[in-house]
Each structure stands twice: as C-alpha cells, then as structure tokens.
Amino acid sequence: MSVEVAMAKFRIVPHNRLQEWVAEEKGYFSEEGLDYEFVHDVDFRAAGAQAAVDGGPDQVLYGAFDSMRQGRQCEVSGACHWAINAAAAGDHGRMWGKAYAVAPGGIYVPPESKVKRAEDLAGVEIGVGLRSGSHFATVQALEGILAPDQVRLRFVGIPHDRLRLLLDRQLPAANLFGPSSYVVEQQGFRKVVDSTFIVAMLVTGDATPQDVERYVRALERALRDIDLEPHLYKHYYLRELPPEFHPLVDVRTFGLGERIVVEPYTRDAFESTYRWVANSGILPLEPLAEKTYQEAVLA
Numbered sequence: 001m002s003v004e005v006a007m008a009k010f011r012i013v014p015h016n017r018l019q020e021w022v023a024e025e026k027g028y029f030s031e032e033g034l035d036y037e038f039v040h041d042v043d044f045r046a047a048g049a050q051a052a053v054d055g056g057p058d059q060v061l062y063g064a065f066d067s068m069r070q071g072r073q074c075e076v077s078g079a080c081h082w083a084i085n086a087a088a089a090g091d092h093g094r095m096w097g098k099a100y101a102v103a104p105g106g107i108y109v110p111p112e113s114k115v116k117r118a119e120d121l122a123g124v125e126i127g128v129g130l131r132s133g134s135h136f137a138t139v140q141a142l143e144g145i146l147a148p149d150q151v152r153l154r155f156v157g158i159p160h161d162r163l164r165l166l167l168d169r170q171l172p173a174a175n176l177f178g179p180s181s182y183v184v185e186q187q188g189f190r191k192v193v194d195s196t197f198i199v200a201m202l203v204t205g206d207a208t209p210q211d212v213e214r215y216v217r218a219l220e221r222a223l224r225d226i227d228l229e230p231h232l233y234k235h236y237y238l239r240e241l242p243p244e245f246h247p248l249v250d251v252r253t254f255g256l257g258e259r260i261v262v263e264p265y266t267r268d269a270f271e272s273t274y275r276w277v278a279n280s281g282i283l284p285l286e287p288l289a290e291k292t293y294q295e296a297v298l299a
Helices: 018-026 044-048 064-070 081-089 133-141 159-167 179-186 209-228 234-240 243-248 267-280 292-296
Strands: 010-012 036-038 076-080 094-096 100-103 105-109 125-128 152-155 173-177 190-194 197-203 259-261
Touching (some): 010 076, 010 209, 018 209, 044 064, 064 076, 064 081, 076 133, 081 094, 081 197, 081 267, 105 133, 105 179, 125 133, 133 173, 133 267, 159 173, 159 179, 159 243, 179 234, 179 243, 197 209, 209 259
Parallel strands (some): 010 036, 125 152, 125 173
Antiparallel strands (some): 076 197, 094 197, 105 173, 105 190
16 A cells, blocks of 8 residues: 655745746746745844944844754745855755846935945945845945945844834945835935845755756746736735835836846856855855865756
C-alpha cells in the first residue's frame, strides 16, 4: 500500500512589487504548477529596536542580512543583492542566479531642506535599514561624492519606518525605494541622489529549482500585463502601504516600481559584489573560496 506524502507549500515573501499580486490575481502561480502561499518575514523592529539616547529616532540594529543569517521561514524571498550575496556565500541559503530585479530608489529630503546637491549631504543624518538595501545603496551612491567619514547614517528599520520618520521631519534625509519613494515624491520631497539597486532572490526551505523557475515565469507574465495596462494594477500598491499612508497618496500616478529582469547573475557579478561588500566594511567577510559561486548560486 503506497502512502502519498503531501508536498509543502511554496512560501513566498512579497518584496514591495506589483508582480506578485498580479500573478496571484491572474492565477499565474497556479497555472505554472505552484502550490503557494504568501508569508511575512521577521519584524525587524521587534528583533532589534534600541531606544535612542541622543534625542533622535530609535535605532533598529537588525536588518535583511540578519534575518537571512537567522533563517527565513520561506522558500523564496527578496533583498538587495549585496546582502543575499554575502548570505549565500555564508551558507544561509542560495542565490537564484537566473533572474533578479531592479528597485528604483534614492536619498530624499523634505521640500524645505537646505540640501540641494549631493555634496550637501555631508554630515547630514540619513535614515537607512541596517545591513539592508538602503544601507548598501546609500554607501555606494555616495562613493566618489563624499568621503566615508562624511556619510552619517541612522539605522531606523524598514522602508515604512523611514517613510513615517521622514514625513514627520524626524529625519533630515532617508533612503527610500518602491512605493515609499512615490509617497514622498507626491508630498513634494526631493530626490538628491538616485540609489537604484539590484534585488536578488534568496532560495531557502524546501524549494526546488523547478519551483523557483515556475515562480519566475509567473512574475514574467505578470510584468508583461503591468507594462501593457499599468492603470489596471496600481491599486495593489495599497496592499504594500500601511493604511495610515493611504489618505496621502494617489496610487494612479505612481511609477511601476521594482521590475523582474530575467538575466543571469554571473560569476563576475557575484565575485565583484562580494569584494565590494568586504571592502565597504559593512559586513566582515572572509576571502572568497574558489568554489563559492558554484555552491552559493543556483545558476
């Protein structure tokens, strides 16, 4: 007598992009053969909040890389390629090497700010998420503009935390991407420096390469629909934004946000990114082993 073993669901952590929601609406995940569910990642603030001692916003000393090192309870999730690169090299999951995404973003200041040029950010506190995309992106965006000791960062959590603090004028500047950046743009905030960055996919749990390929194909189909008729799908941004921000925005005028790119994340990209992270000092990394790319990346 044979016993059928139920397969675990393919758990997806959405990453502030429209494609997951459209793929669900259109049934693309199911059509590709995925038995899936959406789940939420760890609460960064609960994991690492520390009360401020200087009168500024509380610090959140926990971020995307920390959640990967702790272990994400899902099959696929997204984060900046710098953090996933380092996590995969450290055996905390594997990077998907056949696709990535691009997240438009930047460093924003209030409309009344005296900061007009990138050089004016010298010594200005910039809100970012510790060891997350906004952290790496800010450091990289300001390379060649400011000296390292002129870049002043405050670690204040996820994009919604930074959005709230920037709108309340509790931060003089913040790095935002995706729907959070569209909110501040509609409120007259100015982008001083663009910091668009690559978002990679971390494969963990019981995921098979075939399941990840099904997931990516569904996102590709959804992206095509969004490109053809974006006005039909921008309402999904309201799922990505807490209700407190809804009265401030007209999502019909938002951009298209993070976009899937079905191109390889090559060995050269992996190794040069790893070296940049190691040289940045953001994470203490060991030199790459000869076989690290093969072991860290599902290519």
